[in-house]
Amino acid sequence: MPDIYIGFTGIAVLLLLLALRVPVAFALFSVAVVGLAFASGIDVAINLVRIEPFHFAAHWSFSAIPMFILMGAIAQHTRLATEMFHAARVWLFGVPGGLAVAANFSCAGFAAASGSSLATAATMGRIAIPQMLDAGYQKGLASGVVASAGTVGNMIPPSITFILFGIFAEVSVTKLFMAGILPGLLTVSVYASMIIFRCWQNPSLAPKVQMDVTWASRFKSLGAIWPIILLIVSLLVGFYQGILTATEGGAYGAFTLLVISIFQGRMSREVFVKSLRSTLVSTASLLWIAVGAIMFTRFLAITGTADAISDLVGIWVSGPISALLIAAAIFLVLGMFLDPLGILLLALPIVLPMFRELGMNLIWIGVLVVKFIEIGLLTPPVGMNVYAIKNVVDDKIPLGTIFTGTFWFLSCEVLVVTLLILLPGISLWIPGLLG
Numbered sequence: 001m002p003d004i005y006i007g008f009t010g011i012a013v014l015l016l017l018l019a020l021r022v023p024v025a026f027a028l029f030s031v032a033v034v035g036l037a038f039a040s041g042i043d044v045a046i047n048l049v050r051i052e053p054f055h056f057a058a059h060w061s062f063s064a065i066p067m068f069i070l071m072g073a074i075a076q077h078t079r080l081a082t083e084m085f086h087a088a089r090v091w092l093f094g095v096p097g098g099l100a101v102a103a104n105f106s107c108a109g110f111a112a113a114s115g116s117s118l119a120t121a122a123t124m125g126r127i128a129i130p131q132m133l134d135a136g137y138q139k140g141l142a143s144g145v146v147a148s149a150g151t152v153g154n155m156i157p158p159s160i161t162f163i164l165f166g167i168f169a170e171v172s173v174t175k176l177f178m179a180g181i182l183p184g185l186l187t188v189s190v191y192a193s194m195i196i197f198r199c200w201q202n203p204s205l206a207p208k209v210q211m212d213v214t215w216a217s218r219f220k221s222l223g224a225i226w227p228i229i230l231l232i233v234s235l236l237v238g239f240y241q242g243i244l245t246a247t248e249g250g251a252y253g254a255f256t257l258l259v260i261s262i263f264q265g266r267m268s269r270e271v272f273v274k275s276l277r278s279t280l281v282s283t284a285s286l287l288w289i290a291v292g293a294i295m296f297t298r299f300l301a302i303t304g305t306a307d308a309i310s311d312l313v314g315i316w317v318s319g320p321i322s323a324l325l326i327a328a329a330i331f332l333v334l335g336m337f338l339d340p341l342g343i344l345l346l347a348l349p350i351v352l353p354m355f356r357e358l359g360m361n362l363i364w365i366g367v368l369v370v371k372f373i374e375i376g377l378l379t380p381p382v383g384m385n386v387y388a389i390k391n392v393v394d395d396k397i398p399l400g401t402i403f404t405g406t407f408w409f410l411s412c413e414v415l416v417v418t419l420l421i422l423l424p425g426i427s428l429w430i431p432g433l434l435g
Helices: 003-019 024-040 042-057 060-077 080-092 098-114 117-134 139-154 160-169 173-179 181-201 215-224 226-241 246-263 269-302 305-316 320-335 340-357 362-376 384-393 399-422 425-433
Strands: none
Touching: 003 024, 003 269, 003 305, 024 042, 024 269, 024 340, 042 269, 060 080, 060 098, 060 117, 060 160, 060 246, 060 269, 080 098, 080 117, 080 215, 098 117, 098 139, 098 181, 098 226, 117 139, 117 384, 139 181, 139 362, 139 384, 139 399, 160 173, 160 269, 160 340, 160 362, 173 181, 173 226, 173 246, 173 362, 173 425, 181 362, 181 399, 181 425, 215 226, 226 246, 269 305, 269 340, 305 340, 320 340, 320 362, 320 399, 340 362, 362 399, 362 425, 384 399, 399 425
16 A cells, blocks of 8 residues: 555544544554554554654753643642732722623733643633622623633743644744734733623623722732732743743743742642642643654654645645635634644644745744634634533533633634734734844
């Protein structure tokens, strides 16, 4: 059998395994190894299994991932999200839909500390949604804002998704971090504007909350979170000035957040062990998926399938816009069935050659890819963030209501994506300042 047939057969088998709910890592790895054995012999397959996982795990940029995961785990287990929501609530209670707007911005702040969309949605959902429901907020708005704003964790640095994209696309992770700042801020700003406008037009969506708020209480609320704000700002400045690499930033962030938690009395032995355990589990899971994706990429390259796909796609691609539309379709379809990392690592071998052939800026492409993944976290039938919220609210809010609540935010995403495509400078201005 010609190698190209083996390659496309491997893709078909992979899709079948994913449809049968086989874990992404094992589906990718098993198809790649068996396919390589058929195409190049068992010795080649075994040799690649021996070499490729080590080369990937030893990549300098990958060492940042466990540190950022630890940073997020500490943030998740030390009541940081509670303090962020409280501060946002007292500062924004006077605007229409104040609790929803507070949830939106506190999700963005927590996402910057945790780097995980699912962790942000699940953690903030436990805190913000019950308070919005108690205040009489519409269930769709209360659940939709947390599910949607939680996706910003993929965009606002530090972002694990950007690290993996940088490794596979062979571009600067630091520049990707910088590129995500303005699109992330744009997203939460558009969300906030939509919430305020809707609640101003229809006050029944979010009844006004009566709170005794003074300027003294506002500034007092910042006391618990100012070290975190300082940490996030110092990380971004360190990346921008070239003082910190992504790996050094991960170590600095995890260590600093650990020290802050100790001095604020949030860290206990139980919390520390729980943070380490979740870090080890998440890192191991991510490594398995990434190794499977690396092996599958090698399989497609050796069989010539990657080039064939690029040639096939090239028939339909007449320029950058059509390439982006095809990529968006691929990511959104995969987003209906897979987790974010599975989407990224499965689709990159297909779309990266296409973008390189067209000479498109891969930093800009990285931002758009992450944005497509964010949208995939909200789209049915398997919007991962929506199901994370459903696990939090249990039977209080039907699944259909949560999906309906995200509709308005998906409309905002269409606007944001359009702006990012038409105005690449939104993504490229800050990285351009780095030289």
